[in-house]
Amino acid sequence: MDNPIDPVQRLVNELKKLPGIGIKSAQRLAFHLILRPGEECLALAEAISHLKADLVLCSRCNNVSGMDPCQICTSASRDSRVVCVVEEPCNVLSIERTGVYKGLYHVLHGAISPINGIGPEELKLKNLFERFKEGRVEEVIVATNPTSEGESTALYLSKLIKPLSIKITRIASGIPVGSDLEYADTVTISRALTGRQSF
Amino acid sequence: MDNPIDPVQRLVNELKKLPGIGIKSAQRLAFHLILRPGEECLALAEAISHLKADLVLCSRCNNVSGMDPCQICTSASRDSRVVCVVEEPCNVLSIERTGVYKGLYHVLHGAISPINGIGPEELKLKNLFERFKEGRVEEVIVATNPTSEGESTALYLSKLIKPLSIKITRIASGIPVGSDLEYADTVTISRALTGRQSF
Numbered sequence: 001m002d003n004p005i006d007p008v009q010r011l012v013n014e015l016k017k018l019p020g021i022g023i024k025s026a027q028r029l030a031f032h033l034i035l036r037p038g039e040e041c042l043a044l045a046e047a048i049s050h051l052k053a054d055l056v057l058c059s060r061c062n063n064v065s066g067m068d069p070c071q072i073c074t075s076a077s078r079d080s081r082v083v084c085v086v087e088e089p090c091n092v093l094s095i096e097r098t099g100v101y102k103g104l105y106h107v108l109h110g111a112i113s114p115i116n117g118i119g120p121e122e123l124k125l126k127n128l129f130e131r132f133k134e135g136r137v138e139e140v141i142v143a144t145n146p147t148s149e150g151e152s153t154a155l156y157l158s159k160l161i162k163p164l165s166i167k168i169t170r171i172a173s174g175i176p177v178g179s180d181l182e183y184a185d186t187v188t189i190s191r192a193l194t195g196r197q198s199f
Numbered sequence: 200m201d202n203p204i205d206p207v208q209r210l211v212n213e214l215k216k217l218p219g220i221g222i223k224s225a226q227r228l229a230f231h232l233i234l235r236p237g238e239e240c241l242a243l244a245e246a247i248s249h250l251k252a253d254l255v256l257c258s259r260c261n262n263v264s265g266m267d268p269c270q271i272c273t274s275a276s277r278d279s280r281v282v283c284v285v286e287e288p289c290n291v292l293s294i295e296r297t298g299v300y301k302g303l304y305h306v307l308h309g310a311i312s313p314i315n316g317i318g319p320e321e322l323k324l325k326n327l328f329e330r331f332k333e334g335r336v337e338e339v340i341v342a343t344n345p346t347s348e349g350e351s352t353a354l355y356l357s358k359l360i361k362p363l364s365i366k367i368t369r370i371a372s373g374i375p376v377g378s379d380l381e382y383a384d385t386v387t388i389s390r391a392l393t394g395r396q397s398f
Contacts, residue, residue, distance in 0.1 A: 006264060007246070007249055007250050007254050007265050008254070008263060008264075008265075008292075010246045011246040011247060014242055014243040015246075018228055018231060018232075019227060019228070019231050020227070023296075025219065027289055027293075028218060028219070031287070031289040032218050033247060033250055033251075034250065034251070034254065034288075041247050041248065041250060041251055044216075044217075044247055045245070045247040046244070047210040047212075047214075048232060049240065049241055049245075049248075051207070051232055052232075052233070052237045055206050055207070064233060065205060066205045066206050088230070089207075093207075093211075097222070
């Protein structure tokens with residue numbers, strides 16, 4: 001059956017290239033699609049093929065979007081006084097899912113990582129400071145990951161932003177909600193302790 | 200960001216419909232595709248959109264294929280004296296992956312399940328018996344699943360095929376290779392014992 005002409009085999013081969021999808025998952029997905037209505041398959045196929053064509057980087061916040069400036073940057077309901085700095089476009093989606101944040105974003109497209117040869121000049125920082133010059137930004141929330149790369153980036157940003165008399169904050173690190181102290185590593189517990197809040 | 204115009208959101212919404220893919224997996228896949236070359240995305244999109252259009256049921260074995268009769272039925276290197284009966288087209292792929300089976304297949308597209316209102320007349324049995332009339336088939340291997348539905352189907356087939364003086368066999372049930380007796384259920388252990396083989 002390993003025939004590239006075979007439509008099922010062809011799809012399985014393509015699906016296998018996706019992260020976290022092995023041969024069995026690829027086959028399950030392929031046979032699922034066979035049983036779905038034709039329009040559902042077409043909708044998926046079109047969403048994939050249009051992805052790259054329709055996608056642009058927002059010139060203000062560097063997020064991937066269908067338009068420039070993006071929906072978030074142009075939205076009247078967002079608080080333009082707060083900018084949340086994240087490493088990657090997918091982090092914007094993670095924060096948007098919570099529904100609690102109403103400010104704007106800035107995507108760095110990376111984090112400082114000397115071991116991988118990524119310095120501050122590799123990050124998309126230029127248009128962030130251009131936004132500060134407009135004088136509307138009052139707070140920068142640094143939401144880079146709590147990894148050594150993310151922390152270095154946060155530290156670097158704080159050194160640059162503090163002199164501009166803009167408030168700069170860092171997202172909290174600690175025990176994840178629903179988790180147990182028993183399973184948390186020592187660094188996370190230390191962070192949870194130093195970042196403790198009064199009732 | 201829950202904007203249907205947004206190409207990322209649109210793809211995430213489509214991917215979420217797939218089995219075993221939640222919102223987080225859908226986002227991970229979408230952001231993976233953003234970073235892949237355009238031709239890789241297009242290859243996947245085309246494989247999906249061509250799937251239904253290019254797919255036919257083989258009129259001999261009922262397997263899904265790009266041609267009728269399918270590659271297996273028309274292959275000169277396959278042993279046409281043996282027919283392996285399976286429930287679904289995906290089962291053919293599972294057996295083909297092993298590389299040990301060189302006979303033909305017959306896909307029933309289901310199994311007898313009175314609780315779901317599926318009787319023998321709902322299964323694609325007619326062309327199986329037409330194949331027997333050609334007189335080439337010497338053995339039928341019943342590879343329906345070892346579930347109550349698969350077992351009922353196997354029993355039903357054995358009653359119909361035995362009078363035709365064609366050898367009919369059933370795939371073995373037992374402890375999976377690499378597993379442990381400790382984790383096997385009692386029915387599986389009983390089957391492993393009754394199906395024991397001499398060295």
